[in-house]
Every structure is written in structure tokens, then in C-alpha cells.
Amino acid sequence: GNSVTQMEGPVTLSEEAFLTINCTYTATGYPSLFWYVQYPGEGLQLLLKATKADDKGSNKGFEATYRKETTSFHLEKGSVQVSDSAVYFCAAFSGGSNYKLTFGKGTLLTVNP
Amino acid sequence: DTAVSQTPKYLVTQMGNDKSIKCEQNLGHDTMYWYKQDSKKFLKIMFSYNNKELIINETVPNRFSPKSPDKAHLNLHINSLELGDSAVYFCASSPWGEGYEQYFGPGTRLTVT
Numbered sequence: 001g002n003s004v005t006q007m008e009g010p011v012t013l014s015e016e017a018f019l020t021i022n023c024t025y026t027a028t029g030y031p032s033l034f035w036y037v038q039y040p041g042e043g044l045q046l047l048l049k050a051t052k053a054d055d056k057g058s059n060k061g062f063e064a065t066y067r068k069e070t071t072s073f074h075l076e077k078g079s080v081q082v083s084d085s086a087v088y089f090c091a092a093f094s095g096g097s098n099y100k101l102t103f104g105k106g107t108l109l110t111v112n113p
Numbered sequence: 114d115t116a117v118s119q120t121p122k123y124l125v126t127q128m129g130n131d132k133s134i135k136c137e138q139n140l141g142h143d144t145m146y147w148y149k150q151d152s153k154k155f156l157k158i159m160f161s162y163n164n165k166e167l168i169i170n171e172t173v174p175n176r177f178s179p180k181s182p183d184k185a186h187l188n189l190h191i192n193s194l195e196l197g198d199s200a201v202y203f204c205a206s207s208p209w210g211e212g213y214e215q216y217f218g219p220g221t222r223l224t225v226t
Contacts (some may be wrong), residue, residue, distance in 0.1 A: 032212040038154075043117075043203055043217035051212040087154055095211045100169050101146075103156040 002027040006090045006104030013080055013111050021075040021107050023064075023090035031092040033057075033066055033073040034101070038087045047075075047088070080111045116140050117218040119204050125224045126194055134189045134221045136204030142216070143209040144168075145187040147179060150201040150220070162187055163209055194225045 007022040025031065032051045036044040048057030053068035062077045073090060090104040117138045126132055138145065146169075147159040161169040165181040176192045187204060204218040 034214070036217075043219045044156075044205075044215075045217070046214040049212070049214065089156065093211060100158050100161060100171075101215060102158075106154040106156070108154070 001100075002031055002092045002094055002102040004090050004092050004102050004104040007107055008105065010108040010110060013109070015082055015111055015113055016079045017111075019075070019077040019080045019084075019109065021088055021090075021109070023073045023075065023104060025071050025073065025090075025092045027071075027092055027094055029094060030068065031094045033064070034091040034093065035062070035064055035073070035075050036089045036091060036103075038089065038106070040086070044089065080109070082111050082113055085109055085111045117204055117206055117216050119218040119221050121221060122219065123222050123224075125226065127226055128194055128196060130194050131190070131192045132194060132223070133191070134202055134204075134223075136187045136189070136218060138185055138204075138206040138216070140206055140216060142206040143184060144207050145181065146205040146207075146215065147187065147189050148203040148205065150203060152200070156203070196225050199223055199225045
């Protein structure tokens with residue numbers, strides 16, 4: 001089955017700093033890739049996704065590019081805000097007999113004013 | 114309108130009891146899921162159903178029994194609760210197929226004492 005490895009946190013940044021959260025995957029074939037965000041006390045929300053190699057997902061200033069050659073889907077944001085403080089999950093989805101979303105362990109981001 | 118709802122939001126119970134968590138989605142999706150999130154925020158799929166048929170059962174103890182009375186509902190019944198069952202349980206739904214976003218409910222925090 002798939003596995004997802006993401007940078008372990010916690011990550012603490014000052015407002016307006018640059019953010020990178022690394023994510024790599026192992027899978028048979030080419031899975032769809034996702035970043036989900038979980039704000040305190042809430043469920044997960046989709047942040048962005050990419051379904052094929054070289055696709056770039058983007059939302060709310062966050063970006064990630066599906067890199068087949070490095071099996072990576074790193075999350076970046078140029079200037080973080082306090083409101084971005086949350087747990088971020090990288091995830092991979094494959095169909096067929098392995099029809100499930102596999103999550104990384106999550107990265108807690110805290111942004112200080 | 115809430116897309117994916119769960120009840121109850123909090124559940125505190127004693128070891129050995131039996132409890133149920135209910136999930137409903139009004140998105141018209143074919144596929145529903147149960148996830149368990151432990152105290153370290155690690156998310157793992159437990160079950161997935163498509164059109165009321167079980168698709169995935171991820172080596173979950175027999176004490177956990179999902180039931181899908183119709184496409185819009187997926188309930189989780191837990192027998193003989195143990196301390197290790199304490200976690201946050203999330204329900205989610207999506208269309209059937211790769212590349213689709215999963216929509217998560219707000220979670221049910223189960224505490225077994």
C-alpha cells in the first residue's frame with residue numbers, strides 16, 4: 001500500500017515568514033496527492049490537491065507541486081499569518097484494491113505575531 | 114447546511130460499555146469513511162463504504178461494527194469499550210473514484226475511563 005512521510009513538527013514561525021513542509025510518498029503507480037488542514041477543535045479541510053505529475057495545487061497562498069521524479073509534494077507559502085496556525089496533513093490516494101487515503105503523521109504549525 | 118455531521122460531539126463512558134456514533138452526509142456522495150485520530154494527531158482509516166457496501170476494513174477489532182442503513186448514513190457501534198479506544202473519530206464522505214476530495218465531519222471525542 002501507499003505510505004506518506006512528512007516533516008515532523010512542531011514548526012514555529014514568525015508572521016510573514018516563508019513556510020515549507022516536506023512530504024514524500026511511496027506508492028504503486030501514481031496516486032492523487034492532497035494537503036489537508038486541521039484547525040484546533042475542527043475536522044479536516046482540503047487545502048489543495050494535485051492528481052497527476054507536474055500539477056500544481058494552490059489555495060489561500062499555499063502551493064504544492066506533484067513531483068514524480070522525487071515522489072514529493074512539498075507545501076509552501078511565501079508569507080504565513082497567525083491564522084495559518086493549524087496541523088497540516090499530506091495524503092495520498094490510490095484506487096483499485098488499495099482504495100483509501102493514506103495520511104502522513106501531520107505537522108503542527110504555530111505562527112507568532 | 115452542515116455537509117457531514119456527527120453525533121455526539123463528545124462521549125465519555127466507562128470501560129466495558131457499548132456506544133454508538135452517528136454520521137450523516139447531505140452531499141449526495143456514494144462513499145463514506147470512518148477514521149480514528151489518536152492523541153498524537155495520527156489519522157488512520159478504519160472503514161470505508163460505497164453504496165452501503167463495505168470496501169475497506171483496516172484490521173479493526175471486531176468490537177467495532179459499522180452500519181450503513183443508506184448511502185447518506187454510516188454509523189459506528191463499539192462494544193466492550195477499552196481505554197485504548199479513547200480518540201477522536203472522524204466520519205468523511207466523497208464521490209466514488211480517484212482524485213476526489215473527502216469531506217470530514219467535526220469529529221467525536223471519545224473518552225473511556
